Every structure is written in structure tokens, then in C-alpha cells.
Amino acid sequence: FYRWLDTNENITAWITEPLGLPYVDWTGKQRNYFPDVVFKCKTPTGGEKIYMVEIKPAKETVPPIVNRRKKPKTLLQEKQTWETNIRKWEAAKRYCKMKGWEFKLITENELGMGRK
Numbered sequence: 001f002y003r004w005l006d007t008n009e010n011i012t013a014w015i016t017e018p019l020g021l022p023y024v025d026w027t028g029k030q031r032n033y034f035p036d037v038v039f040k041c042k043t044p045t046g047g048e049k050i051y052m053v054e055i056k057p058a059k060e061t062v063p064p065i066v067n068r069r070k071k072p073k074t075l076l077q078e079k080q081t082w083e084t085n086i087r088k089w090e091a092a093k094r095y096c097k098m099k100g101w102e103f104k105l106i107t108e109n110e111l112g113m114g115r116k
Contacts, residue, residue: 001055001111005039012048014039023091026083033088038101050101052092058107060085 005014020032037053064078089105096103 010042021091053104
């Protein structure tokens with residue numbers, strides 16, 4: 001993804017982990033979320049658009065699958081990760097809406113690195 005940002009002629013600027021967005025985690029604790037990338041690009045109409053991007057494994061972008069083969073500890077960790085991610089992404093979406101930006105979640109599938 002970073003190589004794409006560097007080589008795309010429509011990308012005018014980008015930065016990694018540029019800001020901390022406050023959110024409340026699954027335990028109720030106040031934390032800061034640092035999105036992976038914010039970039040600015042040219043639009044087809046000659047304007048500019050800003051995107052905030054989070055890059056995650058696809059398995060962390062969907063609720064955990066409950067099955068009897070999973071150890072309870074594993075399932076608990078997956079549920080906590082899911083709940084944390086949801087809260088982070090909600091904070092990112094609120095911030096982007098306020099700024100007029102767009103939030104994007106990218107996985108190995110969008111990067112062409114998914115299973116074949």
C-alpha cells in the first residue's frame with residue numbers, strides 16, 4: 001500500500017499514524033487510536049480528497065466465528081479484538097465526517113494478497 005502511495009501520481013501527500021483519535025475500549029477505558037495512514041489525492045474534477053486508512057487482516061474486520069473447536073481463551077481474544085476495532089473505526093468515521101474526509105478499511109484482499 002505504501003509503495004502504491006509513493007508511485008501514484010494522483011497522491012499529493014501522505015503520512016503514517018498522523019493523529020490520535022480518542023475512543024473508549026471494550027473495558028470502558030479511554031484510549032487513543034492511531035490510524036495507519038492519511039493521504040491526499042487529486043480528484044478527476046481537479047479538486048482534492050483526503051482519506052484516512054486502516055490496514056487490518058481480513059479476519060479482524062468481521063465478527064469472530066464461534067465454534068466448538070476454538071479454545072475459550074482464543075474466542076475471548078477474538079471478541080475483544082473485534083470490539084476494540086469496531087470502537088476505533090467508529091471514532092475514525094466520526095472524525096472523518098467532521099473533517100469531510102473518507103475512512104477506508106483495507107485488508108489483504110484489497111491489496112491483492114488474499115488467498116487464491
